[in-house]
Amino acid sequence: MxxxxxxxxxxxxxxxxxxxxxxxxxxxxxxxxxxxxxxQNHHLFQPLLYQVATAGLSPADIAAPIRTILRRWPTVSVVMxxxxxxxxxxxxxxxxxxxxxxxxxxxxxxxARHGYFGQPGWAAHAPGIKTIDDAIRLRHQLLLALERAETMRAESRETRAEHLTFVVVGGGPTGVELAGAIAELARHAAERDFPHITRRCVRVLLVDGGARLLQAFPPSLSDAAARSLNALGVDVRLNAKVTGISAGMIMIGAEQIKAAVIAWAAGVAAxxxxxxxxxxxxxxxxxxxxxxxxxxxxxxxxxxxxxxxxxxxxxxxxxxxxxxxxxxxxxxxxxxxxxxSGRPAPAFRYRHAGSLATIGRSRAVADLGRARLSGHFAWLLWCAVHVWALAGFRNRLIVGTNWLWSYLTFDRAARIITQRPDLPA
Amino acid sequence: MxxxxxxxxxxxxxxxxxxxxxxxxxxxxxxxxxxxxxxQNHHLFQPLLYQVATAGLSPADIAAPIRTILRRWPTVSVVMxxxxxxxxxxxxxxxxxxxxxxxxxxxxxxxARHGYFGQPGWAAHAPGIKTIDDAIRLRHQLLLALERAETMRAESRETRAEHLTFVVVGGGPTGVELAGAIAELARHAAERDFPHITRRCVRVLLVDGGARLLQAFPPSLSDAAARSLNALGVDVRLNAKVTGISAGMIMIGAEQIKAAVIAWAAGVAAxxxxxxxxxxxxxxxxxxxxxxxxxxxxxxxxxxxxxxxxxxxxxxxxxxxxxxxxxxxxxxxxxxxxxxSGRPAPAFRYRHAGSLATIGRSRAVADLGRARLSGHFAWLLWCAVHVWALAGFRNRLIVGTNWLWSYLTFDRAARIITQRPDLPA
CATH class of the missing domain: 3.50.50.60 (FAD/NAD(P)-binding domain)
Known part of the structure; x- marks a missing residue:
């Protein structure tokens, strides 16, 4: 030692x-x-990780080496x-x-890491996104499901439908953002490139055990978020209790749903x-x-x-x-x-500046205390806040360019499958 | 079936x-x-893959889904x-x-894939770069070697030197470009962020069995490339025959060299x-x-x-x-x-437009038949050709932005370690 x-x-x-x-x-x-x-050697801008998972951004767009961020202070050293x-x-x-x-x-x-409500066995079949590796794995699953559905034209309609069913568990900001982004990826981008996948084949479910999405927001914004998700084709299931998860299958109450991808955004554990x-x-x-x-x-x-x-x-x-x-x-x-220096220190006092969540390409909800916004203006606010908050100027530039491009072309920048995980049986 | x-x-x-x-x-x-x-689901712009391996670009900057590239032609379909x-x-x-x-x-x-001169056992210890996964793995090895050398200050000088020795086998364009980029990554970017790694600790070797680098180029450009590499601190070893490779060790003739990374750019096999x-x-x-x-x-x-x-x-x-x-x-x-359509087809006739290779951040060699260039102007030509040749306009924009940024700041955009491979014993 x-x-x-x-x-x-x-x-x-x-x-x-x-x-x-x-x-x-x-x-x-x-x-x-x-x-x-x-x-890790990098700081990760976790609020945008769902965009890596849905092929909108590259990992390096939202991560920066911790050494680089801290190098201007000579008394701070970094150990990986x-x-x-x-x-x-x-x-x-x-x-x-x-x-x-x-x-x-x-x-x-x-x-924090993911919590599975005392069901650790679910983790393997319903991964969450906390790290770049998590996000890349989810991106692979999503893109491979589309590739398989595309070449599966001779198979039964049921088998194809399973390959185009995507389930997100958890109706907090991460779940809402992820479900919106998956719906856009699968419906718009894929519809262009996969001639045999049409909008109606794709099914995105957002499942939450509570009576409304975004419990931390005022109810009016929860409703606005649900409406925006519906407009993107997301099937929002509230008061829906997950009772089981296994490979490619989720139980909601007594209903069994086969799905290509099950993403977990429901619980965290310290x-x-x-x-x-x-x-x-x-x-x-x-x-x-x-x-x-x-x-x-x-x-x-x-x-x-x-x-x-x-x-x-x-x-x-x-x-x-x-x-x-x-x-x-x-x-x-x-x-x-x-x-x-011998001075007294005050107690910690949290100041809540507001809450933001985005739904797809051009809608968001914002709770700024007195002001409550939804729709396009909230989305512009969300963009500005997130681009600005990114760790370095360079990232700001790249993320800004990527978003602008996605917005103008409806295209996905990072739709790359870099590893072929073994196909599930 | x-x-x-x-x-x-x-x-x-x-x-x-x-x-x-x-x-x-x-x-x-x-x-x-x-x-x-x-x-794979993507076309890869392989001439720039060494930039992914040396943390200059993200995979998505140089790759695009094949479906997207071909979607405008309805009679062409794509199967992954x-x-x-x-x-x-x-x-x-x-x-x-x-x-x-x-x-x-x-x-x-x-x-083509890598050829190891009839020594398939070398592949595990001296990986080449042909795919995105190859490049990411090499990037991990390079960045982890720097991290380890940085925290190894209490260890012996020899052990640290091994962690800062990088060997590239093969003096063709890929080997020359890779060695130059590794030297810049390790010397400049690292020197800023790793306070205990200085220029003199880092050793980059480029090994080739022939009498000069870039055999396909005129001898005057081979010399120019060697001089540019020397200026970056790369130790160019010509007429050097690799006689053995094992974990963290390469034999050149009878000389044994311990190295953190051995990259293979020497042989291809169809x-x-x-x-x-x-x-x-x-x-x-x-x-x-x-x-x-x-x-x-x-x-x-x-x-x-x-x-x-x-x-x-x-x-x-x-x-x-x-x-x-x-x-x-x-x-x-x-x-x-x-x-x-019943018309005759002529025989294939190859037209050689020229050869280009870049050495680090601001130098290149270009053989355009009558005109032979080296130095900064050749580098600008190299940039223009490669940015232009990239498959889509979006990639051109991002690669251009990244390069400009790297050039202005000497920084590396994608210096992210996303997986921790098991440490070698």
Whole structure:
């Protein structure tokens, strides 16, 4: 076991998502010695990952090397390695490479993974999208289903219909955006290139257990989203309980539906940070923090982003959104800087700027507190916010170009199958 | 076994590379019923694949769905499937899916794969780049080597040096371009983001068994290329015979060199088309065709592109270049159209427009027959030719933007590791 050389009293950040990066930037600006560890070499702009899954963007359009993002701050260093545990007594992070990373202050920002409502067996047949590999795999499944349906003209009508049935589970922003994008990919782009697939053959289902889509939005916007999805041909099934998932098959209540692709956007579970830390967690596995986002019994260990369960000003938990993660990261950075110079640090206070979700190529819903928007103007707002929020100027340029092109031509830029997974039996 | 429904007297084309696409376009323009089969869904602009391998471009920047390229010709249909054999007696192509594809005329354009000089065991340790998956794998290897060298500061100097040694075998255009791009990736981009890797730590070797690089070019341009590579810090080893390759190790003569990455750009071997057809082939496996590019004993089976061995006007074989493949595809398309309307078809005659190879960010060599160029102007010519030649306007736009950005910022757009292959022992 070798130890990495590092400065005295370092802040160690686990995770290069929105929360970890925001903390690293803040500490870098103040010249605090900081080490950020991530198992990936890149930060991923997760809100646009569904566009990689539906062949609208390339992975590099929405990802940037963490080293590049942080290189302007010389006191921040980046380690690509996987964390396997945290030794609170010895104040060290354990790494898969065998090296140990000592900290004086620790920020845990390890994000969330998919939760399957206690049915881990569903994961293999209904993958979610959290990483680039997830998105590429879903893209392969979608494009291969179209290729197979196209050459299947001599087969029975039922077999072909299965190859053109796509199910999305979960009616939150990700599920709504994914279902809209799949409908557009399959109906418009495919209709042009696949002469034997017509609009009427394609079936996209969006399934949710609740009474309305987008529960975090006002009901009027939930209805607007459902109408926009219907206009794209998406069959929205509300109050629909998923009772089983196996290869190419989903049970909704007692109904059995065969599908080429089942995508999961329903539940998230926090990373194993609570277990690593031996800390109290909510039922979703998120660590319960104090008002300063530190562990109640350890002021030098902070937990932020989707890994933390923090009450918001309205009493409801702070949502798992990129702006919330960024706010937590900044706050913890400021707290550490304040403490090190002997100043008091205020408690964390979440400010909700608004909620946005897009439905296909030209519609969105936006809840800005007082103002509620739906339709084209909300879509333009959504575009502006997302292009602007992307990590670097270059990405902004490419994403902007790609979107403009897709909008003008109804074409999909990244419709490439790069691996042929074994065909399911 | 099901048979695909298809029109009477179809032309079947195997392969959607430059040769196959050119033939399909020509036949589509004339309204000839044509079916193109490829195991991939996309055409790949292979001359720029080394840029994907060195993180300059995304796969979708240099690939486009074959269906999209051919959709404007309604008599051309596209099947994504893998060919497993050709039944000449029954006039049918065998497909992996179990379906058969009958033809009245067949065009075989299955390209080339890597040849390892009779040492198939080397392939696992010195991968080449022919597909997107190859290029992504090489990109992972390069970027992971840098990540490991960066965190290896406490290890011995020798171990670190191995992680920063990159070897390219083969001094043709692909090898020259790859070595130049690796040197720039490792030296410039990495030097910015990896504070513990300096220029002097990085070692890039270009190994060739001949007395000069770029044998197909005039000697003065070979020298210019070697000088440009030296300026980038590439160690060019000529008259160097590779005697062995194993995991992380290459033998050059009696010298053993440990390296993080060994990339193969030395030999090509034709696809198994000669075996499928039971046809005579040259030592590289390329099918010997008549002057009309058909089999000498079967005028309705054509072999074109890198799969064919065709003598050029100077007596030397037609080179394995994209323009040559395109010329052959067009010629066979015209021959089929002429024959079907009872007109005679002329013999194929290769016209060599010139040879181009780029060395890094701003230098190239160009052999245009009478004019020989090297340096910046040749690089601008190279850019213009390649951007223009890309299959669609959209790709042209994106590639142009990416290049301009790389040029201005010395940055690499696609420096993303999306999978962590198991570390070698």
């Amino acid at each position: 070798s130890a990495l050389h590092h400065p005295a009293d370092p802040v160690v950040i686990i995770g290069g998502g929105f929360a970890g990066l925001a903390a690293a930037r803040m500490l870098g600006q103040a010249g605090v010695a900081t080490i950020l560890v991530d198992r 390695d996987e964390v396997t545990g945290i030794d609170r007594a010895r104040r060290a992070v354990r790494l898969a490479s065998g090296a140990g990373l000592e900290f004086s202050t620790l920020i845990v920002a390890t994000g 990373s194993p940070a609570a277990t690593w830390l031996g800390a109290a967690a909510d039922p979703g596995g998120r660590v319960l923090t104090g008002p300063d986002l530190a562990l109640p019994d350890d002021p030098d260990i902070f937990v932020i982003g989707d890994t933390a369960a923090v009450p918001g000003p309205d009493g409801r938990p702070v949502p798992g959104l990129a702006p919330a993660a960024t706010q937590m990261g900044r706050h913890v950075g400021q707290t550490i800087i304040a403490r090190r | 099901s048979a695909l429904h298809h029109p009477a007297d179809p032309v079947v084309i195997i392969g959607g590379g430059f040769a196959g696409l050119a033939a399909a376009r020509m036949l589509g323009q004339a309204g000839v019923a044509t079916i193109l089969v490829d195991r 499937d893998e060919v497993t054999g050709i039944d000449r007696a029954r006039r049918a192509v065998r497909l992996a899916s179990g379906a058969g594809l009958e033809f009245s005329t067949l065009i075989v354009a299955t390209g 696809s198994p088309a000669a075996t499928w057809l039971g046809a005579a082939a040259d030592p590289g496996g390329r099918v010997l065709t008549g002057p009309d590019l058909a089999l000498p004993d079967d005028p309705d089976i054509f072999v074109i592109g890198d799969t064919a061995a065709v003598p050029g006007p100077d007596g030397r074989p037609v080179p394995g270049l994209a323009p040559a493949a395109t010329q052959m595809g067009r010629h066979v398309g015209q021959t089929i159209i002429a024959r079907r």
